[in-house]
Amino acid sequence: MDMINILTVFILAxxxxxxxxxxxxxxxxxxxxxxSNAISGIAIVGAIIATKVDGEIGTWLGLIAxxxxxxNCVGGFMVTDRMLKMFKRx
Amino acid sequence: xxxxxxxxxxxxxxxxxxxxxLSSPKTARTGNTISSIGMLIAxxxxxxxxxxxxxxxxxIGIIIGAIIGATFAIRIEMTQMPQMVAIFNGFGGGASALxxxxxxxxxxxxxxxxxxxxxxxILSIFIGTLTLTGSFIAFGKLQGFxxxxxxxxSGQQVLNAFIVVALIGLGxxxxxxxxxxxxxxxxxxxxxxxxGITLTxxxxxxxxxxxxxxxxxxxxxxxxxxGFVLMNNALIIxxxxxxxxxxxxxxIMCKGMNRSLANVIFGAVGLQIKSNSGEAKQLNIKSSSTxxxxxxxxxxxxxxxxxxxxxxxxxxxxxxxxxxxxxxxMGKKVLYAIHPVAxxxxxxxxxxxxxxNVPYEQLKDLDQINPEFEDCDVAIVLGANDVVNPAxxxxxxxxxxxxPILDVDKSRTVIINKRTMxxxxxxxQNELFxxxxxxxxxxxxxxxxxxxxxxxxxx
Numbered sequence: 001m002d003m004i005n006i007l008t009v010f011i012l013a014x015x016x017x018x019x020x021x022x023x024x025x026x027x028x029x030x031x032x033x034x035x036s037n038a039i040s041g042i043a044i045v046g047a048i049i050a051t052k053v054d055g056e057i058g059t060w061l062g063l064i065a066x067x068x069x070x071x072n073c074v075g076g077f078m079v080t081d082r083m084l085k086m087f088k089r090x
Numbered sequence: 091x092x093x094x095x096x097x098x099x100x101x102x103x104x105x106x107x108x109x110x111x112l113s114s115p116k117t118a119r120t121g122n123t124i125s126s127i128g129m130l131i132a133x134x135x136x137x138x139x140x141x142x143x144x145x146x147x148x149x150i151g152i153i154i155g156a157i158i159g160a161t162f163a164i165r166i167e168m169t170q171m172p173q174m175v176a177i178f179n180g181f182g183g184g185a186s187a188l189x190x191x192x193x194x195x196x197x198x199x200x201x202x203x204x205x206x207x208x209x210x211x212i213l214s215i216f217i218g219t220l221t222l223t224g225s226f227i228a229f230g231k232l233q234g235f236x237x238x239x240x241x242x243x244s245g246q247q248v249l250n251a252f253i254v255v256a257l258i259g260l261g262x263x264x265x266x267x268x269x270x271x272x273x274x275x276x277x278x279x280x281x282x283x284x285x286g287i288t289l290t291x292x293x294x295x296x297x298x299x300x301x302x303x304x305x306x307x308x309x310x311x312x313x314x315x316x317g318f319v320l321m322n323n324a325l326i327i328x329x330x331x332x333x334x335x336x337x338x339x340x341x342i343m344c345k346g347m348n349r350s351l352a353n354v355i356f357g358a359v360g361l362q363i364k365s366n367s368g369e370a371k372q373l374n375i376k377s378s379s380t381x382x383x384x385x386x387x388x389x390x391x392x393x394x395x396x397x398x399x400x401x402x403x404x405x406x407x408x409x410x411x412x413x414x415x416x417x418x419x420m421g422k423k424v425l426y427a428i429h430p431v432a433x434x435x436x437x438x439x440x441x442x443x444x445x446x447n448v449p450y451e452q453l454k455d456l457d458q459i460n461p462e463f464e465d466c467d468v469a470i471v472l473g474a475n476d477v478v479n480p481a482x483x484x485x486x487x488x489x490x491x492x493x494p495i496l497d498v499d500k501s502r503t504v505i506i507n508k509r510t511m512x513x514x515x516x517x518x519q520n521e522l523f524x525x526x527x528x529x530x531x532x533x534x535x536x537x538x539x540x541x542x543x544x545x546x547x548x549x
Contacts, residue, residue, distance in 0.1 A: 003206060006326055010314060013327040016106060017334025023113040026430060026455040029339060029437025030171055032112055033306055035122055036335045037178045039105050040309045042129065042328040043185040045098075045136045046316050047151075050192035052142045058192035059144070063151045065188035068181040070155025071162070076178055077126040078163035079171075084122055086444040087115040089451060 031083045038076025044069035097135030098324035104128030105328055109335075115450045132324050168445045169402055172435040176228040176302050182309035183221025186316040186329075187279075190214035193319050194275065207319065209265040214315035216257060216282045221308040223286030228301050231290075232434070238295030246292060247356065253285045293355065299435045300343045300354045307336025339436045346430030346456075348482075348493035373524030375511075378531055380538060383505050384545035386529070390467030390503075393417055394459065396427045396496055397439055400473020400509070401535050407446035409539035410472060414448070416546045426452050427459040427469075427496050429477040460497050469501040473508065473535050479520045489518060504528045507538050 024032050047069050050062030105128045111121025137143065166174045190211045197203045230236035257278065264274050293301050310332025317325030344351055387393060395414060401407060414424045426448065432439035440453050454462070463469065471478055474496075481488040482495045498504050499522055506528060522528055531538055 002321060006318060006321060006323070009323055010318075010326045010330050013102075013330035014334050017109075017331040018338065020106065020110050020113075021331075021335045021338050024109070025113065025115075026342075026428070026437055027440040027450055027453055028112050028115060028118055029342075030175075030433075030435060030441045031118060031122070031437070032109070032335060033175050033303070033339065033436060034171070034178070035109070035112065035125060036306065036310065036332040037175055037182060038129070039108075039125060039328050040179075040182040040313045040332040041185070042101075042132060042325055043182060043189055043313050043316060044129075045132050045322065045324055046189035046193075046320050047185055048133070048136045048143065048148055049140055049320065050189050050196075051144055051147055051151075052140060056195060058196045059147070061188045061192040061195070063147055065185045065192065066148055066151030067155040067158070068185035068188065070152050071159040072178050072182045072185065073126075073129050073159070074156045075159030075162045075174075077122060077129070078160055079166060079174065080122045081119065082163060083168070083171075083441050083444070084115070084119040086441070086447075087118065087450045088444070088447065089116075090449040 027087075028084075031080050034076055034083065035080040038073050038080060041069045041072030041076060044073060094135045094139040095323065097131055098322070101128040101132035101135075101324055102327040104131070105331060109331065168441055169434075170233075171438060171441065172298060172302055172433075173229050173232040175435060176225050176232060176298075176305065178225075179302070179305040179309040180222045180225030180229065183218040183225065183305075183312045185218075186309070186312035187215045187218025187222065189316050190218065190319050191279075198272075205265055209261075210315055210318040212261045212264060212278060214312060214319055215279060216261065217308055217315055218312040219279055219282035220286040220289070221305055221312055223283045224290040224301075224308075225286075225305050227287055227290040228298060228305060231295060232298055236291075238298075240294045241291040246288065250285065250288055253281050253288070257281050257285070289355065297347075297349075297354050299431060299433075299438075300340055300347075300349075300351070302435050303336055303339035303343055304351075305336075307333050307340060310334075310336055342430055343436060346494065348490070373519065373521065375523055376529050378505075378529045380531060380541040381545045383529065383531055383542055384549060386503055386505065387417060387422075387468055387542075387546065388420070388549050390422060392423045392425075392462075392466050392468075394425050394427050394462060394466050394469045394498070394501065396429075396469055396471045396474050396478060396498055397443065398429075398432060398472060398474025398477065399434065399439075400475075402433070402439070402442050402473075404473065404535035406472070406534075406536035406539055407442050407448070409536050409543065411443070411446045411448050413470075413539050413543050413546065414452075416543055420546070424452065425454050425459065425462060427462075427498075428453055428455055429474070429496055430456060430494075432474065432477065456494055456496065463497045463500040466501040467503065469498040469504045471498055471504060471506040472539075475508070475520055476518070478522055479518070480522055480525075481518070481520070498522070499525055499527070502527060505531060507531050507533065507535055509534060 314329025
């Protein structure tokens, strides 16, 4: 049942994704990419959980994963903000 | 645990709202902030709800990552955005694969190691590793560390097919039979890493927008599959959103070039030497100066500027905006026509122009601008070539036949600035240059625009 539940969540999320992303105008496609890049940094949640395996190889893999995912989150959100700041009206 | 899952739901809602606000430049910045708050909530909820976490270790990781990420974000030039997104895709995919690997090592040989778990771990490592190596190759190509030319060797497709079959076979075997030997697991990682490289090296520089979009999608799917491994809704939902986003952009880029995804990935376009130059018609080109161009513009009411990547290479966006402002002060209507593949990634040209303080209301995409050329007095083409080639509309023998183009030739006059008569990416001559209503102004875009600005002021 668990499997069916998460599969449901996954499929519905894809539909929501298609709905909202098709409404993003071409002007904002680059910020959309860098912003969604930042969101894929959600792997940080998994990375944090992974570090809890004490003293095992998993801890170290988790640490590297935390670094990678943080680069994504911090860099992604910051550069997106930097770009969006430049979009001005007349 | 309950409140953690609740926090994940909240984070997912904030991500969705954040992307929704990207539907207009007015609300986009707020949207990005909302998404980042969602991320913060997800991180805090995770940190406070799992026991045995080594906070010191996590803090070190976050600090190192934050410094690297912030440095990238602050120092990157807007022309380098494609590289940055490419390498970030790689980090995202890498993080997902690492998490899955960590889970594998911790559950290996225990009763918790179910078939579903092993299967999703293999899937997540496969997608994540492929994204990591593929993205690094894409980064190298865009940054110029590796040749932007397609790198092909005989038997490449056979090798790729062999790796895919081997991965599926091995993955299935490991999933069903359980992992007898760790070596099997390492071979999966190695094969996925090689596949990421061999799939990306044959793709040429001009096709990189498609590749980055596709890898963007993969990085999302990698996060989602890691979500299946951990049974974590936050990862599944976010991964699905990013996966969908990447796919939509990939599709838009392919349509912009009138190519199928398969053709981009396996076509190695840019390598084959186009041999149809023999039948090239002699073009009757009228070359002109900037003061003549200024006089033509003086008589115009409506002007459309068509920027190509040549404009960005010449760093002439500011000069273009100054010319546009001068024209507006003379009472003319000025618009910009942005082709979907004008830049090096989706929406790239818009960012480059926004950086030069061009108001976003003036930036029009293909569907919006094409009807506008009908009553346009002057179209100024700056460093664009294939995207304004009328052959795409009628010449079935042309390699770009069927590609959606900007109908600049329908304007009363077309002023084209190019450095030389060299053909564009597709390696073909552009008949537009020989049209009766076309005027060529040769030279560097920045110098030409500066001179044009001066001539306009002196009218």
